[in-house]
Amino acid sequence: MRERLALSRPGEAASGKTGSWRTFRPVVDKEACNACGLCAQYCPDGVIDEELNVDLEFCKGCGICANECPKKAIAMVREER
Amino acid sequence: MRERLALSRPGEAASGKTGSWRTFRPVVDKEACNACGLCAQYCPDGVIDEELNVDLEFCKGCGICANECPKKAIAMVREER
Amino acid sequence: MTDISRRSVTNLSAIPKEEYIYKCTSACAGCSSSLCLRYVLKAAGPDSVLVVPACCTSVIQGIYPATAMNVPVYNVAFAAAAACASGMSEAFAATGRDTNVIVYAGDGGTVDIGIQSLSGAFERGANFLYICYDNEAYGNTGMQRSGSTPLGARTTTTPGGKPTAKKDLDRIVQAHNPPYMATACSAYPLDLYKKVRKALSIKGPKFIHILAPCPPGWRYPTEKTVEMGKLAVKTGMWVLYEREFGKLTINGPSKAAMRKPEPLEDYIRGQGRFKNLSPETLDLMRQQVEQNIQRLAREEEGIC
Amino acid sequence: MTDISRRSVTNLSAIPKEEYIYKCTSACAGCSSSLCLRYVLKAAGPDSVLVVPACCTSVIQGIYPATAMNVPVYNVAFAAAAACASGMSEAFAATGRDTNVIVYAGDGGTVDIGIQSLSGAFERGANFLYICYDNEAYGNTGMQRSGSTPLGARTTTTPGGKPTAKKDLDRIVQAHNPPYMATACSAYPLDLYKKVRKALSIKGPKFIHILAPCPPGWRYPTEKTVEMGKLAVKTGMWVLYEREFGKLTINGPSKAAMRKPEPLEDYIRGQGRFKNLSPETLDLMRQQVEQNIQRLAREEEGIC
Amino acid sequence: MLTIATGNRAVAEAVKAAKPAVIAAYPITPQTEIVEQIAEYVTSGDLESHYIPVESEHSAMAACIGASVGGVRTFTATSSHGLLYMHEMIHWAAGGRLPIVMANVNRALGPGWNTWAEHTDAFSQRDTGWLQVYVGTVQEAYDATLMAFRIAEDERVLLPVMVNLDGFSLSHITQSLETEEIGDFLPPYHLPHAIDTEKPRGYGPMTGPDNYYRFRWDIERSMRDAREVITEVEREFADRFGRSYGPTEEYRCEDADVVVIALGTFGKEAEVAVDRLRDEGIRAGSMRLRWFRPFPHLDLSGREVVVIDRDYSFGFGGVVANSIRAKTGIEPYSVIAGLGGQEVTYNDIADFVRGRRPGEETWFGVNNHV
Amino acid sequence: MLTIATGNRAVAEAVKAAKPAVIAAYPITPQTEIVEQIAEYVTSGDLESHYIPVESEHSAMAACIGASVGGVRTFTATSSHGLLYMHEMIHWAAGGRLPIVMANVNRALGPGWNTWAEHTDAFSQRDTGWLQVYVGTVQEAYDATLMAFRIAEDERVLLPVMVNLDGFSLSHITQSLETEEIGDFLPPYHLPHAIDTEKPRGYGPMTGPDNYYRFRWDIERSMRDAREVITEVEREFADRFGRSYGPTEEYRCEDADVVVIALGTFGKEAEVAVDRLRDEGIRAGSMRLRWFRPFPHLDLSGREVVVIDRDYSFGFGGVVANSIRAKTGIEPYSVIAGLGGQEVTYNDIADFVRGRRPGEETWFGVNNHV
Amino acid sequence: MYEVRIHSRGGQGGVTAAKLLALAAFRDGKHATACPFYGAERRGAPVVSFVRIDDKPIKVYSQIHEPDLVIVLDASIMDVVDVLDGLKEEGTVLLNCAHPVDGCRGTCYHVDLTGIALAQNLVVAGSPILNTPVLGALAKIGVITLPSALQAIREMFDDERNVKAAEAAYKELKV
Amino acid sequence: MYEVRIHSRGGQGGVTAAKLLALAAFRDGKHATACPFYGAERRGAPVVSFVRIDDKPIKVYSQIHEPDLVIVLDASIMDVVDVLDGLKEEGTVLLNCAHPVDGCRGTCYHVDLTGIALAQNLVVAGSPILNTPVLGALAKIGVITLPSALQAIREMFDDERNVKAAEAAYKELKV
Ligand SMILES: Cc1ncc(C[n+]2csc(CCOP(=O)(O)OP(=O)(O)O)c2C)c(N)n1
Ligand SMILES: Cc1ncc(C[n+]2csc(CCOP(=O)(O)OP(=O)(O)O)c2C)c(N)n1
Ligand code: SF4
Ligand code: SF4
Numbered sequence A, B: 001m002r003e004r005l006a007l008s009r010p011g012e013a014a015s016g017k018t019g020s021w022r023t024f025r026p027v028v029d030k031e032a033c034n035a036c037g038l039c040a041q042y043c044p045d046g047v048i049d050e051e052l053n054v055d056l057e058f059c060k061g062c063g064i065c066a067n068e069c070p071k072k073a074i075a076m077v078r079e080e081r
Numbered sequence C, D: 001m002t003d004i005s006r007r008s009v010t011n012l013s014a015i016p017k018e019e020y021i022y023k024c025t026s027a028c029a030g031c032s033s034s035l036c037l038r039y040v041l042k043a044a045g046p047d048s049v050l051v052v053p054a055c056c057t058s059v060i061q062g063i064y065p066a067t068a069m070n071v072p073v074y075n076v077a078f079a080a081a082a083a084c085a086s087g088m089s090e091a092f093a094a095t096g097r098d099t100n101v102i103v104y105a106g107d108g109g110t111v112d113i114g115i116q117s118l119s120g121a122f123e124r125g126a127n128f129l130y131i132c133y134d135n136e137a138y139g140n141t142g143m144q145r146s147g148s149t150p151l152g153a154r155t156t157t158t159p160g161g162k163p164t165a166k167k168d169l170d171r172i173v174q175a176h177n178p179p180y181m182a183t184a185c186s187a188y189p190l191d192l193y194k195k196v197r198k199a200l201s202i203k204g205p206k207f208i209h210i211l212a213p214c215p216p217g218w219r220y221p222t223e224k225t226v227e228m229g230k231l232a233v234k235t236g237m238w239v240l241y242e243r244e245f246g247k248l249t250i251n252g253p254s255k256a257a258m259r260k261p262e263p264l265e266d267y268i269r270g271q272g273r274f275k276n277l278s279p280e281t282l283d284l285m286r287q288q289v290e291q292n293i294q295r296l297a298r299e300e301e302g303i304c
Numbered sequence E, F: 001m002l003t004i005a006t007g008n009r010a011v012a013e014a015v016k017a018a019k020p021a022v023i024a025a026y027p028i029t030p031q032t033e034i035v036e037q038i039a040e041y042v043t044s045g046d047l048e049s050h051y052i053p054v055e056s057e058h059s060a061m062a063a064c065i066g067a068s069v070g071g072v073r074t075f076t077a078t079s080s081h082g083l084l085y086m087h088e089m090i091h092w093a094a095g096g097r098l099p100i101v102m103a104n105v106n107r108a109l110g111p112g113w114n115t116w117a118e119h120t121d122a123f124s125q126r127d128t129g130w131l132q133v134y135v136g137t138v139q140e141a142y143d144a145t146l147m148a149f150r151i152a153e154d155e156r157v158l159l160p161v162m163v164n165l166d167g168f169s170l171s172h173i174t175q176s177l178e179t180e181e182i183g184d185f186l187p188p189y190h191l192p193h194a195i196d197t198e199k200p201r202g203y204g205p206m207t208g209p210d211n212y213y214r215f216r217w218d219i220e221r222s223m224r225d226a227r228e229v230i231t232e233v234e235r236e237f238a239d240r241f242g243r244s245y246g247p248t249e250e251y252r253c254e255d256a257d258v259v260v261i262a263l264g265t266f267g268k269e270a271e272v273a274v275d276r277l278r279d280e281g282i283r284a285g286s287m288r289l290r291w292f293r294p295f296p297h298l299d300l301s302g303r304e305v306v307v308i309d310r311d312y313s314f315g316f317g318g319v320v321a322n323s324i325r326a327k328t329g330i331e332p333y334s335v336i337a338g339l340g341g342q343e344v345t346y347n348d349i350a351d352f353v354r355g356r357r358p359g360e361e362t363w364f365g366v367n368n369h370v
Numbered sequence G, H: 001m002y003e004v005r006i007h008s009r010g011g012q013g014g015v016t017a018a019k020l021l022a023l024a025a026f027r028d029g030k031h032a033t034a035c036p037f038y039g040a041e042r043r044g045a046p047v048v049s050f051v052r053i054d055d056k057p058i059k060v061y062s063q064i065h066e067p068d069l070v071i072v073l074d075a076s077i078m079d080v081v082d083v084l085d086g087l088k089e090e091g092t093v094l095l096n097c098a099h100p101v102d103g104c105r106g107t108c109y110h111v112d113l114t115g116i117a118l119a120q121n122l123v124v125a126g127s128p129i130l131n132t133p134v135l136g137a138l139a140k141i142g143v144i145t146l147p148s149a150l151q152a153i154r155e156m157f158d159d160e161r162n163v164k165a166a167e168a169a170y171k172e173l174k175v
């Protein structure tokens, strides 16, 4: 179809796999976790799901989840590539 | 001199003799007047001087002076031309 | 016959006799804004520049090559007055001049298309005096509604009466915490004169908002111009006050009006633009007037 | 291992799980504005349109042909958001649609170049929600000062610290008497969610002002984003409240902060932009915070 | 219905007939009557439309943009500084492919303030991707405004249209006007890319160097297609309502040795000059340029040409004269006349023809000319 | 002093040397570095100036207007939408005869948002009465900005000057830069009509049809005089600082059969293409248009011409190609290329020359072209 | 082509008078155009309007320099403007004046329109309305027919006082 | 002409690295230009910068399609961008990586710039600064001289940790 103006379509990874931006990666210690959900709530990119799995393809490694976790159940670990 | 932009010079009668706009003319009854100066103060065009002479070349005949005169010492009289 | 010259000066003694507006302007007969400008310039004196955006004032000067104004007047685009003035004031500061920079703008050029540059200049703390003469519509183009048109008023673009309230310019300006702001009204020229003097003695952004009744716009006979302004104050529709470095003083005439206001109808009735005002709208107006008065009274008392 | 899924929902139960922002945006890591937008869209739901002037949000969507946003987003010129939204909302009204029209604009696009169209739309009573996410500078262009930059903050155009105070957007908006206005902060997303819901249930112009800490702009480490927002509230730098039809309610977290505020230094210290703040400036800031709190407290008590 | 009306009133009448659902406009002399008349229609119920009394022209165009992409027909009107103030949004409307119709009452630019006719305001917007038509009579103001909606909204075009009328000399003149029951001349508004929350899309996001130029090209492609659309619509209009128009209006051109080219009212007044010149034995003709964007294909071969520019591009020349030079290769006699309402009569126009010096430029009224 | 710098930095350096007393500007990509650098200079005391952090570009230009007529040298910088947003005031500055200098970092126009180079932003201001120069190197950005003040303030000119540099490709490129101690190269600012409260005058009041056009003519008269002033200033600059410029920069044009005409960085890159073409035996030359207003007198007789337009006037054509057509009568091969930062290399330029079709227009990268 | 120039002041209704005259001529079956020339001025300042009446379509937009008829709605204008400038030899003049005026040329009519307006209480914002009564005078002179004059007035105003005023002017017109 | 392409992410300093390289080359007495190609993205997104070094003035502004040297400041970019695209046959690659990487072409160097930056505590807003250490590596490769590299760093930054980091990279560079 003839596209008359720049109309973009919704889709994941609109700006690529932002997971590659990370220097540090969040690692959840599910034992220590009390399932308060704050990490998921505060993740700017919404990459933590209800089961507290972090979508590492998109996690930018900001560290907010770790910082806000009341149980200190999330560690930020240096990415090695 | 070469005039590069529209620069106007101050001068009386910049918009002509506005006295001709009048339908009614203020006539001061100096006997009734108490010299309060309100007429001069309120004249939008500043055409009443300290001696309460109205400059009829410029008085637009708005009637404010008459309306505001506490002594009703000013009458608005129909201009006949 | 009494010696008039001797007595006539008493009332005006504080006011310089110099006129900086020549006879004549092309303002309508009974124009209260021209009356105000006379006093603004008397207060400011000759070392002053007026910055004037598109409005009646850009026209009443007269047509090139003559002008009725005897101070420099920089006419500028409608939306640009405050920004232009702030640039000019910086230029004067840079060259060590004390010249007063005064914007004289209509309500449209202030509350509508000019509010952005006004707000910006005030936020930056620019050193100038902004005067808005408020005839509550676009006079120059023949009385269309402005943001400053009051609720219910008929204009050529609100032939059925304006459905929304007058934009509260003063609270908007107040939010910028200028060192000096005041309201004034053309029916009280000596009060205006004093306010301009005071404003010009302070550094930073100053603001004066003048209610300026307009015979063709408000549709009343020309001779009622001063009466209309007084009624606005006496009914409490318009409150005269000053706010110096945040401190509010309500001025005499409004103090009196707040104690014993005249009926709002006295103000409404004389104006063609309010013809066929519904009782509901009138009630709403009355409520707004009361709220405004109470808010100011409380502020003056230092309660808030 | 605990069953996390069962417990984790409690806190968020009121909030729809739907995300209207896909992974990923190109927002900086730790961007609080993107966090806010997640909740704004959760609250608004799919029958909503975002109108976005030039700002970080115009960029974080991604580059053509893909976007991370799953509601229609109308990107528009910097100064045009509120006017564009008011036109769109009239179009929807004309065609009987209930679609939410939401402006999501930065502080620059709101308090500086966008204040005119905001003010105009509010005066006209346009039916839409205007949200300003306030990162206190021009983020998109690399952190120049905006009118909303606080006193003393260093930006690329105020390398010595901003000499003037933060423009008081909320009082400006308040002067327009909108039926609903509120402040929010990215550190309190559930509060924001509720406010957006409430705002969208009301007809007319609504306004929400969100404080949105920005790691590169404020110069703090990315993980401190939420902490920074909480500190703003706890120190009283930012007060969370709602004003419905003129009636003010100060929200819980700020109520607590007003009783026992944390020291302002806790907020200032963590931010590179406030490095080398003079004690005088800090004092001034403290005064402003106190005045603001007192003004709001008195208003809530109904004193003024 | 046959009556008399001003140019401004005619525009307002056409808008009433076209029934845009949203109108956003800001007053400015000499356009004001359009706005006032529309406000009157909306208040009286004669026109069912949402009239948005915006606080500036930038917002007027922004509101039209929002409404147009929101899915309804929109209209605005302005002039001179109002047009300049919305410049950014004028570009935006075209880039956004929104079929907004705007009446622009051509007026000179300050400083000094001058409210009279000149075309520099609209010419200063000639790169924006808007179609531009310049009208010469009250009737044409009505007809062109009606057709503007149809042309703009055609799927082959989807670009905004600016209808230009000379300030005062046309906006305020009273002439006869035939208004029409337009029936289905205007089909319901349909914008393929209207906002649809069921089909979310990002409008005008960041667009990189690889893609941006493609959309620019599409504007130009539509401009080119617009020529055909204009012809079709003008033909249908003639069939329905009996008045026919083209890219130019030619008067006694067939056998003319010298052709006067002008826009707007000068283009009509030139016809009177042509009659006088013919009486003197000079075989003159008049070609009034109606469409300026897309620029029409002109055939002027073998003729002398006198171009009247009511505009100027400083440091370059008259915009019309140079456009004709560029597009036809002809060296016209370029007359700059009528700036800021400068009075130009048919006698003056006849004089331009009598004293023509092809290849040269002259400023009417200026002694010190080149 | 010899160093390396970006185009933006060079502009800021020139401003530091010219010492405008008032600077008002608003940030926008890709101009931002200019503003930031100036703010830095002012804060550090390296530049004694009043920097006004305005709230919009309309106000930036308005503040410059107020300051300039107030009697001091002023500067601003912008780009793209910023330039469009100040359109009304751009017209005003010229009409007010104020020698304001502005750097414009050429950038494409939205929607969609695009921050890369294109000349449509500045061309859209080409009727305003501003002088326009387009630069091709970091050094030239510095030199042209300095000279702009001198030219603008010359009593024969008294018109504002816009210095244009390509977004990113010049604004952000780092090249070597020689900065100068300018001594008395810039005389103190003197504006004959500066505000003087001892000599009150009304600026830009209502001006009727009888007078308005005279002032418009005076702008054009000064534009024409500016050609001579530019030459003088450029000559003096060369004498003092050893770098010489002209209305165009010609490269291997003397014996060229085909000349590439472009502006800005394309004009420099074309020189590389010319070298390649010469290697192939094609006698090519490059003519980089520096001054666009006043438009230079070009002698292209007997040559084929390839014009690269990094701009477009929809419904008409490339602005440069058509200007050249109008002014020289030559039918160039018109190439529309580089819109919104579209990548164009010297190889592409060489291809344009190899495949030239005089009289035709082509859009680079678009298959569907005419 | 019959060309009319109307001199008035802003606010006196000269522009509307021109429109009314054109409308009346149009109702008489003629072609007619009316064009005001607005100065930059506010109410009170001199304004000219032009009316052209012809049997053929009218293509002229410029001002009228050689009128057949000059109408002066405000005699005081004669002090500042040469209202007779360019008036054709056999031209006509219509003055709003209770008395004849010196220095007139051609056929010279006068009528006290102001008095008629004041008598009908036709006053807006302090200014008497002259544009409707003047149509009566023009009908008497024969530029238009009286029925068309009254019809034009009724099309534009729904206040019968205007019709009365026109009829009064029709009666009171004097040479 | 020696052409260098630098791949990095917004915020990692690739643009500054290009400037520093050009400045160092300039201090070596060469002509040099550095141009970044900014995408529309924020920090974190892939960015390319170009540096050209020559003995003659450089007139090319377009991108580099056939680089002599490719620098990759962030190895993770290699997953999304073909960093070797157009690399000359005899070209060179410099990777910020503690270990050699598979699939490299030409002469392939690597060095752990991130580690070096973190060791010097060169971190801004959470991101390690790579642009100054990389100059050390480039000096070692021989694109510029070490003194010019250090001078360039000192001209642009007054924090000696940058110089230390460059020296460390100079030492730690591995093929
Ligand atoms: C950009 C722009 N838009 C519109 C106008 C037309 N215009 C000139 S003055 C004016 C109204 C001014 O109203 P206000 O500011 O209230 O002043 P007043 O005329 O009432 O004195 C308008 C709409 C203009 N000159 N410029
Ligand atoms: C008219 C105009 N001027 C300037 C710009 C450049 N610009 C784009 S976004 C922006 C700053 C936005 O700041 P803010 O509104 O606070 O949003 P943020 O980027 O902080 O999210 C600027 C200056 C523009 N796009 N248009
Ligand atoms: S590090 Fe940041 S982006 Fe990653 S999961 Fe935690 S909060 Fe989300
Ligand atoms: S914030 Fe910590 S405790 Fe709470 S759910 Fe996340 S990991 Fe568990």
Ligand code: SF4
Binding pocket: B026, B042, B043, B044, B045, B046, B047, B048, B054, B058, B059, B060, B061, B062, B063, B064, B065, B066, C030
């Ligand atoms: S009538 Fe009006 S203008 Fe005349 S003197 Fe009295 S107040 Fe002044």
Ligand code: SF4
Binding pocket: B028, B032, B033, B034, B035, B036, B037, B038, B039, B040, B052, B065, B068, B069, B070, B071, B072, B073, B074, C008
């Ligand atoms: S207002 Fe009346 S009493 Fe007072 S000075 Fe004037 S005329 Fe005399």
Ligand code: SF4
Binding pocket: C026, C027, C028, C029, C030, C031, C032, C033, C034, C056, C060, C135, C139, C140, C213, C214, C215, C216, C217, G042
């Ligand atoms: S319209 Fe009103 S404000 Fe304007 S000049 Fe006339 S009276 Fe004064």
Ligand code: SF4
Binding pocket: D026, D027, D028, D029, D030, D031, D032, D033, D034, D056, D060, D135, D139, D140, D213, D214, D215, D216, D217, H042
């Ligand atoms: S600059 Fe700040 S507001 Fe903008 S995307 Fe980055 S973190 Fe978010």
Ligand SMILES: [Mg+2]
Binding pocket: C106, C107, C108, C133, C134, C135, C136, C137, C138, C139, C146
């Ligand atoms: Mg007004």
Ligand SMILES: [Mg+2]
Binding pocket: D106, D107, D108, D133, D134, D135, D136, D137, D138, D139, D146
């Ligand atoms: Mg911001």
